Amino acid sequence: MVLAFTFSQLAQQVVSGLASGGIYGSLALAIVLIYRSTRVVNFAQGEMATFTTFVAWSLMHHMSYWPAFALTLLIAFGSGVALERIVIRPVERGPVLPVVIITIGLLILVNGLSSWIWGSDVKSFPSAFSTRPIRVAGVAFSIQDLGIIGVSLGAVALLTLFFRFTKVGLAMRAVALNPAESELVGVRVGRMLALGWGLAAALGALSGMMVAPSVFLEPNMMLSVLLYAFAAAVLGGLESPIGAVVGGLVLGVVLNLAGTYIGFVGSELRLAVGLAVILAVLLVRPAGLFGRAVARKV
Amino acid sequence: MSLTVDEGDFAAVLGANGAGKTTMLRAVSGTVRRSGSIVFDGRSIGGKGPDAVARLGIAHVPEGRGTFGGLSVWENLRLGAYPRRDRAGVRADFDRVERHFPWLTTRRDQPAGTLSGGEQQMLALARALMARPRLLMLDEPSLGLGPIVVRSLFEILERLNREEGLTILVVEQNANVALRASKRAYVLEVGRVALAGDSAKLREDESVRHSYLGY
Amino acid sequence: MSGRLAWSLRGSAVLAAAVLAAVLPFVTSDFLSFQLARMGIFLIAIMGLNILTGYTGQISIGHGAFMSVGGYTTAILASQHGIPDYWTVPLAGLLTGLVGLAFGVPALRLAGLYLALATFGVAVATPSIEKRWESLTKGSTGISLLSFHSNHWLYGVTWAFAAGLFVLAWLIVHGRLGRTFKALRDSEIAAVSMGVNPAFYKALAFGISAFYAGIAGALYTVQNAYVSPDTFPITLSLYLLIGAMIGGLGSMSGLLAGAAFVEFVPIHASGIVAAISPFHLDTKSAGVPSVLFGLVVVVLVLVLPDGASGLLRRLGSPLANRLYSSR
Numbered sequence: 054m055v056l057a058f059t060f061s062q063l064a065q066q067v068v069s070g071l072a073s074g075g076i077y078g079s080l081a082l083a084i085v086l087i088y089r090s091t092r093v094v095n096f097a098q099g100e101m102a103t104f105t106t107f108v109a110w111s112l113m114h115h116m117s118y119w120p121a122f123a124l125t126l127l128i129a130f131g132s133g134v135a136l137e138r139i140v141i142r143p144v145e146r147g148p149v150l151p152v153v154i155i156t157i158g159l160l161i162l163v164n165g166l167s168s169w170i171w172g173s174d175v176k177s178f179p180s181a182f183s184t185r186p187i188r189v190a191g192v193a194f195s196i197q198d199l200g201i202i203g204v205s206l207g208a209v210a211l212l213t214l215f216f217r218f219t220k221v222g223l224a225m226r227a228v229a230l231n232p233a234e235s236e237l238v239g240v241r242v243g244r245m246l247a248l249g250w251g252l253a254a255a256l257g258a259l260s261g262m263m264v265a266p267s268v269f270l271e272p273n274m275m276l277s278v279l280l281y282a283f284a285a286a287v288l289g290g291l292e293s294p295i296g297a298v299v300g301g302l303v304l305g306v307v308l309n310l311a312g313t314y315i316g317f318v319g320s321e322l323r324l325a326v327g328l329a330v331i332l333a334v335l336l337v338r339p340a341g342l343f344g345r346a347v348a349r350k351v
Numbered sequence: 352m353s354l355t356v357d358e359g360d361f362a363a364v365l366g367a368n369g370a371g372k373t374t375m376l377r378a379v380s381g382t383v384r385r386s387g388s389i390v391f392d393g394r395s396i397g398g399k400g401p402d403a404v405a406r407l408g409i410a411h412v413p414e415g416r417g418t419f420g421g422l423s424v425w426e427n428l429r430l431g432a433y434p435r436r437d438r439a440g441v442r443a444d445f446d447r448v449e450r451h452f453p454w455l456t457t458r459r460d461q462p463a464g465t466l467s468g469g470e471q472q473m474l475a476l477a478r479a480l481m482a483r484p485r486l487l488m489l490d491e492p493s494l495g496l497g498p499i500v501v502r503s504l505f506e507i508l509e510r511l512n513r514e515e516g517l518t519i520l521v522v523e524q525n526a527n528v529a530l531r532a533s534k535r536a537y538v539l540e541v542g543r544v545a546l547a548g549d550s551a552k553l554r555e556d557e558s559v560r561h562s563y564l565g566y
Numbered sequence: 567m568s569g570r571l572a573w574s575l576r577g578s579a580v581l582a583a584a585v586l587a588a589v590l591p592f593v594t595s596d597f598l599s600f601q602l603a604r605m606g607i608f609l610i611a612i613m614g615l616n617i618l619t620g621y622t623g624q625i626s627i628g629h630g631a632f633m634s635v636g637g638y639t640t641a642i643l644a645s646q647h648g649i650p651d652y653w654t655v656p657l658a659g660l661l662t663g664l665v666g667l668a669f670g671v672p673a674l675r676l677a678g679l680y681l682a683l684a685t686f687g688v689a690v691a692t693p694s695i696e697k698r699w700e701s702l703t704k705g706s707t708g709i710s711l712l713s714f715h716s717n718h719w720l721y722g723v724t725w726a727f728a729a730g731l732f733v734l735a736w737l738i739v740h741g742r743l744g745r746t747f748k749a750l751r752d753s754e755i756a757a758v759s760m761g762v763n764p765a766f767y768k769a770l771a772f773g774i775s776a777f778y779a780g781i782a783g784a785l786y787t788v789q790n791a792y793v794s795p796d797t798f799p800i801t802l803s804l805y806l807l808i809g810a811m812i813g814g815l816g817s818m819s820g821l822l823a824g825a826a827f828v829e830f831v832p833i834h835a836s837g838i839v840a841a842i843s844p845f846h847l848d849t850k851s852a853g854v855p856s857v858l859f860g861l862v863v864v865v866l867v868l869v870l871p872d873g874a875s876g877l878l879r880r881l882g883s884p885l886a887n888r889l890y891s892s893r
Contacts, residue, residue, distance in 0.1 A: 094629075140868070149678055158863030160804065165860060169851045233760055239405035332672070339676070
C-alpha cells in the first residue's frame with residue numbers, strides 16, 4: 054500500500070469526490086423519491102437518465118447550453134410522468150416482483166432505444182463550466198467540480214423547499230407516509246405518484262448531464278453510476294432523501310480517496326468498493342445512516 | 352341495508368363487533384368496493400373513489416385516527432384543507448379549529464406521532480373540520496381512549512352539531528356516550544338495520560338497552 | 567379426467583419430446599444446434615434461479631456472477647490442470663454451489679428488494695473483480711480452452727445435463743424440500759412455528775441455484791472454448807431473471823418457454839421489427855434486440871403477471887391444469 058499525500062492533493066481529491074458524489078446523490082435522490090412513495094426500486098433510473106442526456110446532446114446542436122439543459126429537464130419530467138401512468142400504474146399496488154421485472158424490462162428497452170437512436174459510439178458532451186482551474190487558498194480546484202457541486206446542491210435545495218413549503222409537496226410527503234389516509238383528505242394519490250416519477254426523471258437527467266462531460270456519452274454510461282447511486286441510497290437509508298444526498302457525497306469522497314490512496318483499489322475496483330458499501334450497510338445497519346430502524350413486520 | 356342521514360342530523364350507528372358498522376362507513380367514503388345506491392346530496396357517489404368522495408364534502412375520520420405521524424400538527428391540519436382553494440376560508444377555519452382545540456396552537460410543530468391517543472383523536476377531528484365538510488363521519492372515535500377524553504370529544508361533537516349545524520354520522524361501540532350526544536340512532540346486527548329511532552327514546556328504553564346494546 | 571390418464575398423457579408427451587430432442591441435431595443445421603445448446607444452458611441456469619426466486623421468494627439479479635464462477639472454474643481446471651473439459655463441469659457446479667451457499671448465509675438478512683439490490687451490485691462488480699484478479703483469471707485477456715467440440719456434441723451434452731438437472735429439480739420441488747421452500751415463501755412465520763429453520767433452507771436454496779448456474783456457466787465456457795470478464799455481463803443476469811419470470815415463477819412447466827425467449831428473441835429481434843414496422847427503420851442497429859426484448863417483457867408483465875405457465879393454465883383449463891399444475 055502506497056500512502057503519501059500532500060494537503061493540496063487531499064483537498065483536490067475531496068472536492069472532486071464531492072463532485073462525483075453530487076452526481077451519485079442526485080440519482081440516489083431520484084431512486085429514493087420513487088421508493089418512498091411506491092416501495093419500488095426503479096432499476097431503469099440510470100438508463101432513463103442516459104436517454105435524456107442524449108436528448109440534451111441533440112438539443113445542444115440547435116441551441117445553447119442552458120436553454121437545452123432546462124428543456125431537457127422538462128422533457129425528462131414529462132417522460133417520467135408518462136411512464137408512471139402507462140407502465141407502472143397498473144401494477145403499482147400489487148406485489149413487488151412484477152414491478153421490479155418491469156423496471157428491468159424498461160432498463161433493457163431504454164438502453165436499446167438509446168443505442169438505436171444515437172448509436173453506440175462515444176460522443177463528447179459539453180460541460181456547463183470551464184475546465185480551467187481556480188485557486189482557492191493556494192490550492193487549484195477545477196471549476197467544473199465546483200460547478201457540479203453547486204448545481205447538485207442547488208437542485209436538492211429547490212426540492213427541499215418544494216417539499217417543505219408547498220401544498221403539493223406536503224401532499225407528496227403524505228402519500229409517502231400513508232396513501233390510504235391521504236385519499237381520505239382528498240389527495241389524488243395517482244397524480245402524486247406520477248409527479249414523483251417526473252421529479253425523479255428530471256433529477257436523473259441532471260445527474261446524466263453533469264457526469265457526461267467527464268465519462269463521455271454512450272448508451273452504457275450510467276450503469277456504474279446506477280450502482281453507486283444504489284450504494285448511496287442504501288447508505289443513507291432508502292427512505293431518506295437527505296440520506297441519499299449525504300450518502301452520495303460521502304460515497305463520492307470515499308471512492309475517490311480509496312482510488313487515489315489505496316494502491317490495489319486503483320481505478321478498476323471502484324465498483325467493487327461500491328458493492329462492498331452496499332453489502333456492508335445492508336448487513337450491519339439496513340436502515341442506513343438516516344433511516345428508521347424498522348422491526349420486521351409480521 | 353338502508354340508512355338515511357338528513358342535513359343537520361347527528362346520527363349514531365351502534366352494534367356489536369362484526370356487525371358491519373365500519374364497513375358501512377368505508378362503503379360511503381369509497382374505501383371499499385360496494386354495490387347498491389349511495390346518494391349524497393342528491394348525487395350518486397357509489398362509483399367514486401375516496402379522494403373524489405372527500406372532495407364532495409364528506410370527511411371520514413377512520414378507525415385508529417389516521418393522523419400522519421411523521422408530519423407536524425400544523426401540517427396535518429393543512430392537509431385537511433387540501434382540496435380547498437379559498438385561502439381566506441381556510442385561514443378562518445384554522446382560527447375556528449384553534450378555538451375548539453386551544454392546545455393545538457402550542458403544539459403546532461410537534462410531530463403528530465408524539466401526541467397521546469386522545470390528542471391524536473382530537474387532531475384527526477380538527478383535520479376533518481379543516482375541510483369544512485358537509486358530512487362528518489367518525490369511526491369508533493372512543494377506541495382506546497379514557498372516559499374523560501371520550502366525554503369531552505362527544506361534547507365537542509354535540510356542540511358542533513348544535514351551534515354550527517354540522518351533519519355528523521358516528522359509528523360507535525360505546526353506545527351510552529353515543530346515545531347521549533346524538534339525535535338519532537341505528538343499531539346494526541350482522542349487516543342489517545335491526546333498530547332505528549330517536550336516541551333519547553332508545554336510551555330510556557331498558558329492554559332495548561339490554562338486548563341490543565348490552566347494558 | 568382421471569389422474570392416471572393425465573399421468574400417462576404427461577409421460578408420453580415427455581417421451582415424445584425426448585425422442586424429438588435426440589433426433590434434432592441430425593436434421594438441423596449446425597448453427598441451430600449451437601443455438602439450441604445455448605438455450606439448454608439458459609434453461610439450466612433458469613431452473614436454478616426458479617428454485618431460488620420462485621420457490622423461496624428470494625430475488626436474485628446476480629446469477630450471471632455465479633455462472634462466471636462456474637465458467638472460470640472450468641477454464642482454469644481444463645486449461646491449467648489438464649482435466650478434460652466435460653469432467654470439469656460437475657466440479658464447477660459443485661464449487662459454485664458452495665459459493666452460493668456461502669453467499670446465502672448473509673443474504674438471509676436481506677429481504678426482497680434489498681437482496682435484489684445486493685445481487686445487482688454483485689453482478690455489476692464481478693467482472694471488474696475478475697479483471698483485477700489477474701493471477702487467477704488472467705485479467706482481461708481471458709482464458710482459452712484448448713479443445714473444441716462439434717456443435718452437435720455440445721448440444722447432446724448440454725441437453726443431457728439439462729434433462730438430468732430437470733429431473734433433479736422436479737424431485738426437489740415436488741418433494742419435502744420443495745414443500746418446505748414453498749412454506750417459507752408463503753409465510754415464513756408459519757413455517758418457523760412448524761419447526762423449519764429458515765436460515766438453513768434459504769441458504770440451501772441459494773446453494774442449489776448457484777450449483778445450477780455454475781454448471782450452466784461451465785457449459786457456456788466449454789461451448790465458446792473461452793472465458794473472460796466480459797463473458798457474463800450484468801445484462802445476462804437480467805435476462806436470466808426475466809427468463810425465469812416469463813416461464814412463470816414457482817412452476818416447472820414454463821421454463822422452456824423462458825429459455826427459448828431469452829435465446830431466440832434477441833437474435834431474431836431485427837427480423838421481427840423489420841417485418842412489422844410500417845416505415846423504414848435501421849433495424850440492423852445494435853439496440854434493436856434490446857428494444858424488442860424490453861418491450862416484450864414490459865407488455866408480458868402487464869398482461870400476464872403469472873408468466874407462461876399462468877397462460878398455459880388459463881388457456882388449457884382442465885387438461886393443462888392437470889398436466890402442468892405443480893403448485
